[in-house]
Amino acid sequence: MSTYEATIQQAFTATHALPLPAGGHEPSHKHTWVITATFRSSKLDETMSVVIDFVLVQDALADIARDLEGTNLNDLDAFVDGRASAERVAKLIAERLIDALGSALGAGEDGPQLDRLEVTEAPGCSAAYLPNGQS
Numbered sequence: 001m002s003t004y005e006a007t008i009q010q011a012f013t014a015t016h017a018l019p020l021p022a023g024g025h026e027p028s029h030k031h032t033w034v035i036t037a038t039f040r041s042s043k044l045d046e047t048m049s050v051v052i053d054f055v056l057v058q059d060a061l062a063d064i065a066r067d068l069e070g071t072n073l074n075d076l077d078a079f080v081d082g083r084a085s086a087e088r089v090a091k092l093i094a095e096r097l098i099d100a101l102g103s104a105l106g107a108g109e110d111g112p113q114l115d116r117l118e119v120t121e122a123p124g125c126s127a128a129y130l131p132n133g134q135s
Contacts, residue, residue, distance in 0.1 A: 006051035010061035016073040016084040060100035086127035
């Protein structure tokens with residue numbers, strides 16, 4: 001079966017610190033986090049012939065990035081345990097993006113699905129969350 005993909009990016013700046021295996025936390029440090037959201041669909045939208053409207057996703061990602069901009073991620077309720085790892089940040093953003101897009105996403109196999117949400121915290125260092133499992 002043929003599949004189409006569409007990818008949209010957005011960035012924000014925030015700090016975090018991870019617990020160290022020997023105890024304590026690494027020093028709090030800032031990253032420019034780059035969000036890469038990839039959507040898949042076996043069919044294109046009938047009106048625009050796109051997987052998903054770029055503008056719709058850009059607006060949703062901009063809202064999420066604006067909410068996270070300048071924060072210490074460890075202070076968010078999602079990371080009250082102090083483990084704001086890139087993997088968990090990717091999951092948090094994926095969940096927020098899915099909620100924000102609501103009915104724009106297809107149900108089941110029909111229509112666009114968020115396939116992969118990747119965050120890059122530094123060049124060459126990224127982590128991803130796949131909401132639907134293996135892609």
